[in-house]
Amino acid sequence: MPEPSDEDLMARVAQGDRMAYRALIDRHLGRAVGFAQRMLGNRAEAEDAVQDAFLRVWQHGSRWDGAKAGFRTWFYRILTNLVIDRKRKPRTDPLEAAGDPPDPALDPEATLGLNRTTEAVAGAVAELPERQRAAILLCHFQGLTNIEAAASLSLSVGAVESLLVRARRALKERLAAFQGG
Amino acid sequence: MAPADMSVERLNQIIAAYGSEPWRWPEAEREAAQVLLSRGDAALLREAAAIDAALDTWQLAEPGADLAARIVERSRDLPQAGNTRSAVSSFLHRLFGTPLAPQLAGLAAALVIGFGIGIAGLGPSTEAQAQDLDLDTLILGPSADLEWLS
Numbered sequence: 208m209p210e211p212s213d214e215d216l217m218a219r220v221a222q223g224d225r226m227a228y229r230a231l232i233d234r235h236l237g238r239a240v241g242f243a244q245r246m247l248g249n250r251a252e253a254e255d256a257v258q259d260a261f262l263r264v265w266q267h268g269s270r271w272d273g274a275k276a277g278f279r280t281w282f283y284r285i286l287t288n289l290v291i292d293r294k295r296k297p298r299t300d301p302l303e304a305a306g307d308p309p310d311p312a313l314d315p316e317a318t319l320g321l322n323r324t325t326e327a328v329a330g331a332v333a334e335l336p337e338r339q340r341a342a343i344l345l346c347h348f349q350g351l352t353n354i355e356a357a358a359s360l361s362l363s364v365g366a367v368e369s370l371l372v373r374a375r376r377a378l379k380e381r382l383a384a385f386q387g388g
Numbered sequence: 389m390a391p392a393d394m395s396v397e398r399l400n401q402i403i404a405a406y407g408s409e410p411w412r413w414p415e416a417e418r419e420a421a422q423v424l425l426s427r428g429d430a431a432l433l434r435e436a437a438a439i440d441a442a443l444d445t446w447q448l449a450e451p452g453a454d455l456a457a458r459i460v461e462r463s464r465d466l467p468q469a470g471n472t473r474s475a476v477s478s479f480l481h482r483l484f485g486t487p488l489a490p491q492l493a494g495l496a497a498a499l500v501i502g503f504g505i506g507i508a509g510l511g512p513s514t515e516a517q518a519q520d521l522d523l524d525t526l527i528l529g530p531s532a533d534l535e536w537l538s
Contacts (some may be wrong), residue, residue, distance in 0.1 A: 254455055
């Protein structure tokens with residue numbers, strides 16, 4: 208039996224079906240927390256933001272119109288707004304932005320190199336302007352299409368593309384400086 | 389888009405925006421871009437691949453299973469917009485602290501609606517209007533703090 212689509216689950220969520228709600232959460236939680244953590248640089252705040260986003264899905268599920276936007280687009284629009292609201296409150300912890308360290312079972316030299324690269328990437332992404340950061344995270348890590356990312360950010364596809372070009376250009380310069388330094 | 393309709397400049401723009409992996413490129417242009425790839429800027433493609441690889445090193449731990457359970461549990465306090473049964477169920481859950489059987493919540497919802505219609509003095513001819521009543525207001529009163537409902 209094929210897995211129900213997000214849209215099938217959402218139709219059930221709108222009717223108050225908590226099993227469907229849990230299935231939807233299980234399907235998207237990991238990536239959603241990853242997005243929020245990369246945006247906010249803080250795991251606890253990321254989990255709070257994702258919780259808020261899923262609670263809004265529960266409360267306003269009946270208002271979601273699958274003909275207008277897929278679930279992913281709608282969900283990331285909610286989550287992006289919540290994350291940006293939190294980001295605008297004064298709170299940063301760049302050390303946590305790098306996330307958890309790699310598996311210690313890895314080769315120590317490779318681990319050290321990977322750690323340094325990860326920290327450099329996290330730092331470079333953290334320095335991007337908010338919308339560039341959101342665009343690159345939505346497209347690269349969340350796997351949203353350009354159309355989905357544009358809808359999630361309430362921008363045109365062309366504007367998202369422009370953000371991505373600028374974001375990748377800035378990342379290239381910052382990562383080159385890291386490798387050179 | 390047919391391959392002949394895409395310029396090398398557009399291919400390079402796609403790589404600069406979406407990176408080196410064709411599955412990330414805009415669906416409508418992907419096929420044409422792949423056909424044109426051998427004529428694109430090889431240095432730009434290498435740079436894009438290096439950025440993709442660097443981004444891919446940034447992996448994070450999965451959240452614990454308790455987070456999903458916490459979210460579902462928290463939702464029991466929150467009514468769903470436009471769902472009368474959910475509003476009553478969450479109100480009673482907040483009141484008594486235990487999940488309410490759906491059938492019982494439905495019965496309670498029917499009772500509350502009936503009570504609300506009686507209080508408002510609405511007859512059968514205004515049934516449609518009765519369905520539009522703000523049930524939360526009926527339950528919590530007009531001065532209740534509704535912030536948690538929105």
